[in-house]
Amino acid sequence: MIKMRYCKKCVYPFVAANLDIPDDGVCSSCETFDSYESITKKEWIDRRKKLEELIRSSLSKNNSNYDCIIPVSGGKDSYYQAHIVTKELGLKPLLVTYHGNNYLPEGDYNRDNMRQVFNADHIVWGPSAEVLKKLNRIGFKRMGDMNWQNHCGIMSAPIQVAVNFNIPLVIWGEIFWDISGMFDAHDFVEFSARVRHEHALRGYEWYDLINDPKDDLSEKDMLWSKYPSDEDILRVGVRGLYIGNFFKWDPNAHFKLVKDQYGWRESKKPFERTYRRFSNLDDRYENGSHDFMKFIKFGYGRCSDHASKDIRTGYMSREEGIEKVREYDAVIPSDLYYWLDYVEMSEDEFWNTADTFRDPRVWWIENNEWWKDNLWGEPCSYGPVHLDEKQTESFKNKQKTT
Numbered sequence: 001m002i003k004m005r006y007c008k009k010c011v012y013p014f015v016a017a018n019l020d021i022p023d024d025g026v027c028s029s030c031e032t033f034d035s036y037e038s039i040t041k042k043e044w045i046d047r048r049k050k051l052e053e054l055i056r057s058s059l060s061k062n063n064s065n066y067d068c069i070i071p072v073s074g075g076k077d078s079y080y081q082a083h084i085v086t087k088e089l090g091l092k093p094l095l096v097t098y099h100g101n102n103y104l105p106e107g108d109y110n111r112d113n114m115r116q117v118f119n120a121d122h123i124v125w126g127p128s129a130e131v132l133k134k135l136n137r138i139g140f141k142r143m144g145d146m147n148w149q150n151h152c153g154i155m156s157a158p159i160q161v162a163v164n165f166n167i168p169l170v171i172w173g174e175i176f177w178d179i180s181g182m183f184d185a186h187d188f189v190e191f192s193a194r195v196r197h198e199h200a201l202r203g204y205e206w207y208d209l210i211n212d213p214k215d216d217l218s219e220k221d222m223l224w225s226k227y228p229s230d231e232d233i234l235r236v237g238v239r240g241l242y243i244g245n246f247f248k249w250d251p252n253a254h255f256k257l258v259k260d261q262y263g264w265r266e267s268k269k270p271f272e273r274t275y276r277r278f279s280n281l282d283d284r285y286e287n288g289s290h291d292f293m294k295f296i297k298f299g300y301g302r303c304s305d306h307a308s309k310d311i312r313t314g315y316m317s318r319e320e321g322i323e324k325v326r327e328y329d330a331v332i333p334s335d336l337y338y339w340l341d342y343v344e345m346s347e348d349e350f351w352n353t354a355d356t357f358r359d360p361r362v363w364w365i366e367n368n369e370w371w372k373d374n375l376w377g378e379p380c381s382y383g384p385v386h387l388d389e390k391q392t393e394s395f396k397n398k399q400k401t402t
Contacts (some may be wrong), residue, residue, distance in 0.1 A: 002364055004299070004373040010308035011321045011375055015298045015362055017199075033312045035185040036248070044248060051246040054239075055089065058169040061237055066121070067091040068169040071098075071158040074111025076251065077173045079258035081243055082118045085171055088247075092120075093171070096161045098153030098224075099126030106265040117262045125157045127224050134215035136343045142209075143202055144297055144357035146339065147290040151200040152225045155191075159238060163228040168237040174251075175244040191240025193227055252315055272333045274303040275324055288333035295329055296354050299362040299372045303328035322375050330382060351386040360399035365392065 005014040007027035014021045020028040039047075059067060070085055070093045072078035085091050095114055103111065115122045127135075132149060139148035162170050172191055175183075183189045197203065206222035228238075243249075258264040267277040273291050295301040307321035316324070340350060355370075364371050369381040387395060 002362065002373060004362065004375075006375050007308075009318065010311045011300075011304050011318065011325050012308050013298070013300050013304075013362075013375075015359060016300065016304075029308065030312060032183070032185065039185060039248075044246075047246045051241065052089070054241060055091070055169065058237075058239065062166075062168055064165050064167045065092075066094040066165065066167050068093050068171050069096050069158050069162050069165075069167050070094070070171050071096055071154060072111070072114060072122075073097060073154070074103075074107055074114060076255045076258050076264060078114070079110070079117075079262055079264050080254040081171060081173045082114060082120065083258065083261070084243055084247055086118050086120065093118075094161070094165065094167065095120050095122040096158040097122065097124045098150070098157040099124050100147075100150040100153060101126060101129055101132045104267060106267055110264055113263070123161060125161075125224065126153065127221070131217065131221050133343055134212070134217055135209065136339075137215050137345065138209050138212050138217075140293075140343075141353055143204065144293050144354065145202065145290070146293070146343075148202065148204065148209075149225070152206075155196040155200050156225050156227055159228055159233075159240075160224075160226070162238045163232045163236050166236050168239060170238060170240040172240055172242045173244065174249055175242045188245050189242065191242070193230075193233075196227065250313060251309065252313065272335075273301055273328050273331050274306050275328065276306050288335035289339040292331075292333055292336060293354065293357070297357045297362075298359050300325070301329040325375055348386075355386040356391060358395065360395060360402045364399065365396065 005021055006012065007021055007030060008025035009030045010027060012019055012021075012027050012029060014027075016027075016029070022028075055067075068085065068091055070078070070081050072082065072095050074097065082093065082095065085093050095118070097111060111124070114120065126132075127149070135149040136146045140146040158170055162168070170191065175189060197205065205227075206219075206225040210217045210219060210222060255264075255266070259266070270277060271288070273288060291302040304325050307316065307324045310316045311318050311321045336350070337347075340347060358370065362372050365385055366381070368385050370383055370385055371379055371381050373379045385392065
């Protein structure tokens with residue numbers, strides 16, 4: 001049996017991406033949240049002034065028709081970014097969307113409605129449906145991630161547009177490192193090619209995914225995924241700033257604001273793997289099959305992400321969060337079967353591949369079943385092992401050296 005370590009304030013396990021849980025039992029993500037909470041009202045005012053100074057500096061070098069680019073999916077955070085940029089800062093942005101082909105109906109509406117409510121020009125850019133299908137299969141088999149292409153597109157398309165349109169300033173939204181607590185609130189982290197490559201893209205680039213023996217892709221198929229050269233970035237002076245460094249970030253408050261002011265729509269149907277209805281409407285698999293793979297790998301899912309944030313911000317207690325995790329994290333989503341049909345893969349092939357990505361720090365094999373320790377203190381099994389004898393032996397050997 002493997003004893004899992006969980007944060008004593010939220011519900012994150014120690015295997016969460018780049019997370020650290022020191023001896024005091026409070027994870028680095030909670031520590032980062034506390035550092036943001038310690039920022040005073042006056043400091044937030046000063047931060048806004050700092051952003052306005054950075055914008056003025058960017059505009060002095062900007063010869064385009066737009067003041068900045070906002071990467072948007074059409075989600076609640078996209079609306080909040082656009083609200084701040086247009087209504088609070090008075091800028092004329094160019095909205096840029098990477099389209100990954102699997103929007104929910106509400107997501108389609110929200111994305112297309114942004115042009116209307118923010119009076120902004122909008123570029124929607126995406127690969128062909130056939131290329132996306134191939135990348136779903138390749139990403140799943142190579143890294144256990146059927147959404148790699150979406151993370152790549154989201155962080156490549158806006159930068160390509162910035163270079164091609166000579167727009168130096170790109171304004172992003174949430175500082176996603178709060179999930180891991182990699183940086184302090186006073187670091188003022190900016191978007192970088194390194195973060196894109198090492199974290200969002202898992203260390204892969206377009207050239208790693210072409211010439212697959214079963215799903216062949218060419219360089220031309222992957223032009224949308226290429227990151228501009230350093231020379232082009234420096235020529236235009238591209239710089240990526242995060243709104244979350246300058247305005248207090250609260251997803252629940254953003255949801256209420258954009259729903260009330262702009263008619264933003266949440267999902268009509270509840271999600272199967274989390275209790276929130278206002279996250280990831282731009283990709284039906286993000287809360288479903290993609291997130292289920294996170295559970296298969298690391299033993300936790302998006303419900304743990306959402307509950308941890310809501311515990312920190314006071315929207316629920318840790319006890320309530322634990323019950324949410326118990327209810328949602330292990331659910332096999334029905335959209336898994338939609339995805340299997342979409343990529344033309346059998347259920348056996350899915351499980352045989354998925355099991356090879358199990359983390360030996362989390363899972364162990366007992367009576368040919370997968371077992372793990374749980375947040376609520378009782379280990380249990382989570383279904384049969386789909387590895388062959390050689391793969392099973394390899395997993396057990398990894399476990400001995402972990």
